[in-house]
Amino acid sequence: MSAAERFIHEALEVIIDEAVKKATDVQEKVCDWQSPEKLRELLDLELKDGGESDSKILQHCKNAIRYSVKTSHPRFFNQLFAGLEPYSMVASFITEAVKTSLYTYEVAPVFTLMEDAVLKKMMELIGWDEGGDGIFNPGGSMSNMYAVNLARYRFCPDIKEVGLYNAPRLVMFTSQEGHYSISKAAALLGLGTKNVYAVPSDDRGKMIPSALEEKIELARSEGAVPFFVNATAGTTVFGAFDPVDEIADICERHSLWLHVDVTDSVAWNPHKMLMACLQCSAFLIKDKTSLLQRCHSAKASYLFQQDKFYDVSYDTGDKSVQCSRKPDAFKFWLMWKALGSSELERRVDRALAMARYLAQTVKKREGFHLLMKPEYANVCFWYVPPALRGLPDACSGLLQVAPVIKERMMKTGSMMIGYQTHGDKPNFFRMVVINPQVSKQDLDFVLDEIHSLGKDLR
């Protein structure tokens, strides 16, 4: 066995012990919190002229895992991803080891076909009987950017060549609860964040269709040109679903591109609810006129020769705004193959049932208050320490409670949950239940622990 092989073998043992077994063990900590200054020392970050021995490098690997947050731990609820999905993890190891990029069939034949198969199956599940087109890309923000760019291209293809200089002021709409990536897209694409009109949502976080219509009229009356509506299926904070059917009717009436819906395009991240390894994120588009290709192509002669000996429509690279692009679809394909659609469905059902259990328990417990009944996997709630209960100014006191409890839970390493303010609502916990490894006991533990960490606050 070569030295490299021996090192890889030993490192794989470390990965299994530390990042698989220990990281998912409920008896272990979720995180081993260190301040940036302390962690810098612990990690021995300096890069030098000379190298280090394999045994030292293995120690660095152990440290990297040890001080990282265990996002696969049953008590990690801090993000919209969680849990360890072994099939997807193995697939991601394979994509790393095989080390290729999805631009041409000739360098990525397997993954080109797998991406195609996965995209087709996803479109089938969405209900696009006639199919469409799509592309995996590095995250939901990129998917949303693709949607805006394609909508703009469909609206006025000339912009690709001549820029926005002679274009009318183009306006986009998203709910006030929509993800910030729509604004980032507007900034990057030269459309301007001020031309993203925020449509009011109701108190559950759902876009109000009549308010969308008003905003469209407003934009028109200002001489601007509406072209794009983003509907959200599962908002970041509350997990709310915009009323897509009603929004679709409005978009049809006004000839606007509707993203995340049955009309034009969808951003779907299997790395969230379906637990695929990061990143696994698809952008799907109903169009079948090669819009992706026409909008993004640059026709590089060193990659996309037209005199190849195979059907060059399998060279998908020019659909992307990237050049190198990772075969993320394989992570989803392998787990889907192993689990089947039914088990994927059961997992989501189980996670949602757990979220409902959590919400019911929060409702019953003294000192805990639900912001609203959860629509999806996000459960938002306040914890009010005994000293603040029933006080008229509990609200201002609450601003401090969640950050302090968060600090204490991080330093204890017992669990991880996010918190935030929202509008005039003081800091609340936002817990996202995704991992099917999570049990009712884990959820009970979370509430016990919050109380135990915060009961002295005043």
Place this chain on the structure above:
Amino acid sequence: MSAAERFIHEALEVIIDEAVKKATDVQEKVCDWQSPEKLRELLDLELKDGGESDSKILQHCKNAIRYSVKTSHPRFFNQLFAGLEPYSMVASFITEAVKTSLYTYEVAPVFTLMEDAVLKKMMELIGWDEGGDGIFNPGGSMSNMYAVNLARYRFCPDIKEVGLYNAPRLVMFTSQEGHYSISKAAALLGLGTKNVYAVPSDDRGKMIPSALEEKIELARSEGAVPFFVNATAGTTVFGAFDPVDEIADICERHSLWLHVDVTDSVAWNPHKMLMACLQCSAFLIKDKTSLLQRCHSAKASYLFQQDKFYDVSYDTGDKSVQCSRKPDAFKFWLMWKALGSSELERRVDRALAMARYLAQTVKKREGFHLLMKPEYANVCFWYVPPALRGLPDACSGLLQVAPVIKERMMKTGSMMIGYQTHGDKPNFFRMVVINPQVSKQDLDFVLDEIHSLGKDLR
């Protein structure tokens, strides 16, 4: 051991056997070519309601590796990446298993600090004694897009909010040999591909500084506003280096942002010459006024709370146009730590020496013709079959030669090399020598094999 652990163990054995040992074994094929139609059958792509057994899934893993191109094979010269780097590979397995995203210190403490350490060291090597800022992102195309966007933001920060509608026509410059990602950026950013002015290069592929100056004057005379120059250090086809010092002088005189240089920003992909696992790509910027943050921030309240208990400047997520972002810096950090700067340098030197050896051998061999003496790791050459040698119309015959040889080499699986046309030059081979595992024998083999696959062509 749980079923999941057992599966992971078995899969890791498959990965080591197939994707490490066999994939780098010179006795094995570089690729096992199958047409898309045939490969579709071999892979059994269909995703069903029910799942499949672990043993079947392992078979799928084997197939995925078997029919993928072996980019780590010593005879893979088809792309600007090659070779297996074990430290980087292990690091990428760890980032997959640890499964986190670089937006906040709290979910990615280790990788946040490692990214910072790697970026600082890279800037030190570039010679930015005062430091700067930077971000790892999914590929060089994205880095170039970052550069254009920051240059635009520095030129006129209002564009972020109000869009390009009242802006003057902004013009960018890159050489005719520059990478297509600059055009893709212009399209995506609403600047328009026609506003990318192609500056003529000399016959070695280097930008002609006086021609840049002429183009700048031309744009000004048209009433447009130049703001950005892209210089290329290692063009995609010829591996040519633009004369950065002279270009920098011109940019300074005209107050233009210069990308890939010592003045403003650099795109540097360790996944190319330094063999880090895909993707490992940094964008570096000399600015120290938080331009990255100011240009891209959207201040999401659910991630970037300002009342956290640690220094929130460690939350780097808002510098990115993405939301989730992978800790790619770790792949570079671990290999750098293991090898040291000196070994990295030796590897590059060795690859360049091999490229020179190849060029010398091409020059000596009958029927082979160098396009030019290589400046970097790209060696471009023609093979002329005996029947075409000395013919006045060899040029048109050559158009067919490389594609047919490529088809034959793919079907034999003996090696992989790219080909392309360039301007009025008929199809030639573009070979990129990166992998330090490549020996002189491998290079001799390549030329023998080209002759043996193509000697009957006429």
